[in-house]
Amino acid sequence: MARNKIALIGAGMIGGTLAHLAASKEMGDVVLFDIAEGMPAGKALDLAQAAPVDGFDSNLKGTGDYADIAGADVIIVTAGVPRKPGMSRDDLLGINLKVMKAVGDGIKEHAPDAFVICITNPLDAMVWALREFSGLPHNKVVGMAGVLDSARFRHFLAEEFNVSVEDVTAFVLGGHGDTMVPVPAYSTIAGIPIPDLIKMGWTTQENIDAIVKRTRGGGGEIVALLGNGSAYYAPATSAIMMAESYLKDKRRVLPAAAHLTGQYGVDDLYVGVPVIIGKDGVEKVIEIELSDEAQGNFNVSVDAVKELLEACKGLDSSL
Numbered sequence: 001m002a003r004n005k006i007a008l009i010g011a012g013m014i015g016g017t018l019a020h021l022a023a024s025k026e027m028g029d030v031v032l033f034d035i036a037e038g039m040p041a042g043k044a045l046d047l048a049q050a051a052p053v054d055g056f057d058s059n060l061k062g063t064g065d066y067a068d069i070a071g072a073d074v075i076i077v078t079a080g081v082p083r084k085p086g087m088s089r090d091d092l093l094g095i096n097l098k099v100m101k102a103v104g105d106g107i108k109e110h111a112p113d114a115f116v117i118c119i120t121n122p123l124d125a126m127v128w129a130l131r132e133f134s135g136l137p138h139n140k141v142v143g144m145a146g147v148l149d150s151a152r153f154r155h156f157l158a159e160e161f162n163v164s165v166e167d168v169t170a171f172v173l174g175g176h177g178d179t180m181v182p183v184p185a186y187s188t189i190a191g192i193p194i195p196d197l198i199k200m201g202w203t204t205q206e207n208i209d210a211i212v213k214r215t216r217g218g219g220g221e222i223v224a225l226l227g228n229g230s231a232y233y234a235p236a237t238s239a240i241m242m243a244e245s246y247l248k249d250k251r252r253v254l255p256a257a258a259h260l261t262g263q264y265g266v267d268d269l270y271v272g273v274p275v276i277i278g279k280d281g282v283e284k285v286i287e288i289e290l291s292d293e294a295q296g297n298f299n300v301s302v303d304a305v306k307e308l309l310e311a312c313k314g315l316d317s318s319l
């Protein structure tokens with residue numbers, strides 16, 4: 001049986017971490033594509049030399065030629081420019097929209113059957129644009145943000161309750177930005193919803209409110225600490241989980257930026273919602289009933305995504 005092929009468009013901090021994870025988990029052969037001269041080949045060679053030590057078999061190739069992504073089963077896109085301190089995700093819009101055009105054209109020509117996971121910011125707008133430029137079916141193009149945002153929420157909750165992260169589930173909806181909507185009512189410690197834990201006196205509403213706020217600003221907190229670039233370990237780990245659910249047809253229920261066609265009252269927009277990812281890509285969008293407060297926050301988040309899309313359409317008349 002032929003190995004799977006995973007193509008990484010963008011071989012920077014997240015791209016390199018993705019390559020390391022995909023190869024060391026033996027998910028398949030890995031192609032690192034980047035416009036930077038030499039760098040993707042250097043990372044591929046470095047990782048290939050880790051293989052004999054760690055004991056994994058994966059062919060790794062660095063390239064600047066889209067022809068090398070031909071036949072990819074999964075493509076993960078991080079190409080673009082990351083946030084610098086003080087820069088909002090939206091500042092990235094103009095630069096990264098042009099990058100999505102080039103990437104979309106490359107995918108359309110060389111790997112139209114792939115499952116594509118977009119990570120590039122501003123996420124909800126970039127995944128929409130990438131889908132448009134690539135022309136792939138909507139169920140085969142998805143955005144990664146929700147797994148990361150809910151992982152951040154889970155980490156903070158595990159610290160608050162002093163329990164294993166494994167026993168914390170968390171629910172985050174909406175766009176990947178300051179308007180994202182962490183939903184405590186659907187977040188649990190071993191199945192016990194957060195509001196019940198507050199009633200049990202295990203924590204306070206104030207503490208949960210502070211955690212929700214910290215989750216919303218989770219990306220910015222790391223940007224400020226790093227001083228140069230944005231988070232990469234957790235974003236890469238999150239995208240790998242989505243890729244595995246597709247490749248192994250695991251049908252995991254994950255929050256992801258998916259194309260909505262009326263669900264949650266939203267049409268033709270990519271927004272973070274719970275989905276099932278299996279062999280056909282996004283196989284189902286799960287529509288849950290939200291409290292008035294959560295729905296209100298979700299609507300604010302959707303409006304922020306809509307605004308970004310309008311800006312994209314203003315920048316590129318083909319959209």
Ligand code: TXD
Pocket residue numbers: 009010011012013014015033034035036078079080081082083099102103118119120121122123144145148176219229230231232235
């Ligand atoms: O949750 C999420 N979705 C995110 C998103 C969490 C963290 C970071 N997020 C975004 O991911 C971030 O704002 C960026 O837009 C991407 C990638 O972040 P990374 O930290 O990996 O950025 P790097 O290290 O700058 O890598 C980007 C690479 C770099 O090597 C460039 O040379 C390359 O992209 N690049 C290109 N590759 C291919 N084709 C084109 N046109 C191109 N332009 C730049």
